[in-house]
Amino acid sequence: MALKHPRVLLLGGSGFVGRHLAAELANRGHRVTLPCRHPDRIKALSVLPGLNIIAETDITQPQALDRLTRDQDAVINLVGILNERRKGDFRRLHVDFPQAVVEACQKNGVPRLLHMSALGADQASGSSLYLRSKGEGENRVHTFGQKKLGVTSFRPSVIFGADDSFINRFAALLRLCPWPMPYLPLSCPQARFAPVYIGDVVRAMADSLEDPASIGQRIELCGPETWTLQQIVESIRDALGKRCLILPLPDGVSRVMASLLQHAPGKPFTPDNYLSLQTPSVCATVCPQCRHRLSHFLKGLSGGHNRRPRLDDYRRH
Numbered sequence: 480m481a482l483k484h485p486r487v488l489l490l491g492g493s494g495f496v497g498r499h500l501a502a503e504l505a506n507r508g509h510r511v512t513l514p515c516r517h518p519d520r521i522k523a524l525s526v527l528p529g530l531n532i533i534a535e536t537d538i539t540q541p542q543a544l545d546r547l548t549r550d551q552d553a554v555i556n557l558v559g560i561l562n563e564r565r566k567g568d569f570r571r572l573h574v575d576f577p578q579a580v581v582e583a584c585q586k587n588g589v590p591r592l593l594h595m596s597a598l599g600a601d602q603a604s605g606s607s608l609y610l611r612s613k614g615e616g617e618n619r620v621h622t623f624g625q626k627k628l629g630v631t632s633f634r635p636s637v638i639f640g641a642d643d644s645f646i647n648r649f650a651a652l653l654r655l656c657p658w659p660m661p662y663l664p665l666s667c668p669q670a671r672f673a674p675v676y677i678g679d680v681v682r683a684m685a686d687s688l689e690d691p692a693s694i695g696q697r698i699e700l701c702g703p704e705t706w707t708l709q710q711i712v713e714s715i716r717d718a719l720g721k722r723c724l725i726l727p728l729p730d731g732v733s734r735v736m737a738s739l740l741q742h743a744p745g746k747p748f749t750p751d752n753y754l755s756l757q758t759p760s761v762c763a764t765v766c767p768q769c770r771h772r773l774s775h776f777l778k779g780l781s782g783g784h785n786r787r788p789r790l791d792d793y794r795r796h
């Protein structure tokens with residue numbers, strides 16, 4: 480975008496990626512509107528220059544989307560879920576909502592849309608409902624966005640950072656070691672990832688806003704290292720200085736764990752998550768701008784990990 484201070488609407492901006500992207504865009508002088516359901520939870524972001532956080536009870540309502548997309552130079556859609564609360568949520572949020580975003584952009588003359596998909600997303604042959612719905616949403620924005628709208632989509636592997644939910648979840652479990660938990664049973668230990676650093680992800684997205692050559696592209700984002708889940712969890716354990724046996728569960732037991740844990744509060748692991756992990760989350764092509772290594776990041780892990788994002792993080796960013 481050639482504009483000096485472009486107006487950007489950030490949908491799904493209250494989540495992990497959104498908070499970092501809001502900071503990146505604000506630091507580049509963009510004027511960012513961030514509608515969200517719980518503005519109190521991201522109060523710390525209000526220190527960012529040019530960021531306007533607004534309370535919006537339901538951005539999926541067509542009237543809200545219509546109002547929000549007026550007078551914007553670009554829209555970024557990060558809305559996504561890992562598990563359905565109600566049957567049909569994947570379709571509603573990953574397929575219908577992105578299409579509604581495209582239509583609202585076209586109606587209101589927004590010229591640019593960035594859409595967040597996921598590595599392995601595939602409408603026809605994704606291994607899980609999550610991956611199929613993400614794939615269908617990605618196809619919709621590219622197909623329906625062809626007219627008058629410059630669309631770029633992003634397909635990251637798992638994303639890590641100080642306030643992520645991936646590394647933090649295992650770090651929190653491992654902190655219970657060795658007592659009361661002398662060992663950690665691990666489902667799908669051979670699942671493969673190329674974890675990508677949050678700073679690299681948001682830089683790639685913000686760069687693409689300014690790069691017309693990225694229009695029409697589906698950009699894969701992977702870090703420089705490939706890991707199995709077992710290796711990642713062992714490295715977190717070592718970084719935390721914990722003595723704990725990581726117990727790899729065989730495939731059948733992993734499936735049983737998924738069907739049990741889907742009923743636990745917060746659904747920590749579901750059959751659909753199990754199916755997603757059957758697809759290696761690694762890139763076919765090298766991502767030149769994704770240079771930060773998970774191994775370096777984990778060396779900096781201490782007992783103090785799992786902190787909430789602090790004001791200083793955003794200032795430094």
Ligand SMILES: NC(=O)c1ccc[n+]([C@@H]2O[C@H](COP(=O)([O-])OP(=O)(O)OC[C@H]3O[C@@H](n4cnc5c(N)ncnc54)[C@H](OP(=O)(O)O)[C@@H]3O)[C@@H](O)[C@H]2O)c1
Nearest residue numbers: 491492493494495496497516557558559595597636637638
């Ligand atoms: N993190 C990763 O490792 C990773 C990897 C690959 C792809 N992705 C994709 O990247 C995107 C962002 O991920 P993230 O890690 O930032 O996720 P996140 O922290 O869970 O944030 C998700 C965002 O979506 C919003 N959202 C969810 N359900 C909604 C609903 N019914 N109505 C309105 N807003 C809703 C959330 O709003 P509330 O705060 O109000 O709930 C939040 O702003 C997602 O599309 C995800 O699929 C993430």
